[in-house]
Structure formats: structure tokens, C-alpha cells
Amino acid sequence: MTTKRFIPEDWKKQWSKFMVTFFDYLPTHYEASKREWAIRRMIWDFKDGKRSVKVAEMVAKRMREQFGTGVENLTLVCIPASSGEKNKARYKVFAEEVARLTGCKNAYNAITIEGGRLAIHEAKGRKVVREAEVINFDKDFFKGKQCLVFDDVLTQGHSYARFACALEKMGAEVLGGYFLGKTILGNN
Numbered sequence: 001m002t003t004k005r006f007i008p009e010d011w012k013k014q015w016s017k018f019m020v021t022f023f024d025y026l027p028t029h030y031e032a033s034k035r036e037w038a039i040r041r042m043i044w045d046f047k048d049g050k051r052s053v054k055v056a057e058m059v060a061k062r063m064r065e066q067f068g069t070g071v072e073n074l075t076l077v078c079i080p081a082s083s084g085e086k087n088k089a090r091y092k093v094f095a096e097e098v099a100r101l102t103g104c105k106n107a108y109n110a111i112t113i114e115g116g117r118l119a120i121h122e123a124k125g126r127k128v129v130r131e132a133e134v135i136n137f138d139k140d141f142f143k144g145k146q147c148l149v150f151d152d153v154l155t156q157g158h159s160y161a162r163f164a165c166a167l168e169k170m171g172a173e174v175l176g177g178y179f180l181g182k183t184i185l186g187n188n
Helices: 009-015 034-047 052-073 085-103 158-170
Strands: 020-023 074-078 112-123 125-137 146-154 173-183
Touching: 009 146, 009 158, 020 034, 020 146, 034 085, 034 146, 034 173, 052 074, 052 085, 052 125, 052 146, 052 173, 074 085, 085 112, 085 146, 158 173
Parallel strands: 020 173, 074 146, 146 173
Antiparallel strands: 112 125
């Protein structure tokens, strides 16, 4: 018997907002065409901080098309990567460039990541100790802000929904999200 996962209503609310994806991302366990490989490499490069400016140009162009001069009243918020080091490589230049190109506010410095704390995870009756990252928000920064959330890859949307709800609990209004890639399943 399969148990159905409970989906919070506030997550469903987040999913009803606009969610722009730029590319379909085919996971590596599927055979890929040349184009799909090029998209994989571009997304992996972005994750490593190598294509920040190019991706920022795409995102900024879409934001200007969608919001016009109103984009200057919005705040770009990137869903943090798994560590402070990865987050800096992935988003610092990207967020600065999007803000420069659009005039939007940049929330990069309003979110910090601490590492090195231990977390205990229970899996199949076993307890596993792992390092966990702790995300800290400058809560005052987000009060009253209209936010656009960005993440590199959208798979099920759980990270987006959870993050958007956290922003709204701090008094922000999340308008929707932009995602470089959206995970798709192959024909295999």
C-alpha cells in the first residue's frame, strides 16, 4: 500500500503562482541528445559559478518583459545552495548582475548560511549523523518586500514552496519563481 504524502495548503498556494522555467533538464540516468547535454552542462556550469552573467542576462530580460519598470520595486531572492561556499559561487555575481540589469533589489546579503552543525536523520529505523547547513535571514530586510524567488533546478517544487512560505512568514509577498531548469522525465 502506498502512503499519500501530505501537501500543505500554503505550498499549493505557492505553486499556483507563476513559475518560469528557461530549460527542460533531463536527469543523467536518461540518455540525452546533444541539446540536452548542452543544457546539462550549462546548468552544471551555473551551479559551479561559471555562467553567472549569461544566466543573469536571461533572467533579467524575462523580469523586464514581465514587470516593465515595476521590476525596480521587486526583490530577487535566490534559494540558498547547500553550503555557504557553493551559495557564494552560484549566486553572488548572478544576483548582483540581475540587480544591475533590472534595478531590482538584491537579497543575497540578507541571507547567510552557517555550516558545521550536526543533524541526526532517521532513515529506515537507523539514525545517521550528518553535517547540516543553517540558513539565517535578515527578517527586517524582507518585511513588506515583493519577492521573486530564483533557483537553479525545479524538480517537484518542494524547496521553492517551503522557501517562499518562509519568506512570507517574515512579511514578504512572493509573486512567483524563476528556475533555470525544470526536471523532466525521459521516454525510457
